[in-house]
Amino acid sequence: MRRKLPLLIAGLAAACAPLSTGGPPADSPPPEPDVFAVIRASNSKAAVEQLRDRHAEEVLHARLLEARIGELIAAEEGLAAEHRERQATVQSMRDQVRKLAEEQAALQRSIDAATAQHAEATARLAELQQQVKALDEAAAAADAAKKSGGG
16 A cells, blocks of 8 residues: 555646646746655655664564574583583593502502512522521531430
8 A cells, every 4th residue: 555655646746737738837846856756755765664674673683693692602601611520520530540550550569579578588588498407407417426426
């Protein structure tokens, strides 16, 4: 209806214009510029309304996009926080594993040292057992010499 109205007004204005056989009177402007002004004005009003509607839609769209962007930023921040927590947990586990590996290495060194001491003690024990055996044999020989010499 709004689009037909300017055409209807233009048609009525053209019908109401005085018919003259000659050119337009010198003191009055021709009716056409008035008709075109009405058409332009009505078109510009419609265009302004269309622009307002489009602007309202774009503002709504922009707000929806801003809300969605906000949601995505919040989700990204949540994921980043979770990622940092997981990295901290992994680092803690790595530290624990490193500490256990160091303790295991220290225990292995202790075991190696104890094994070396045990080997030394075993060798010393064998040496002492040989000395005791030699002393026992010497004592037995001395006892045998006393019995054969004193008896």
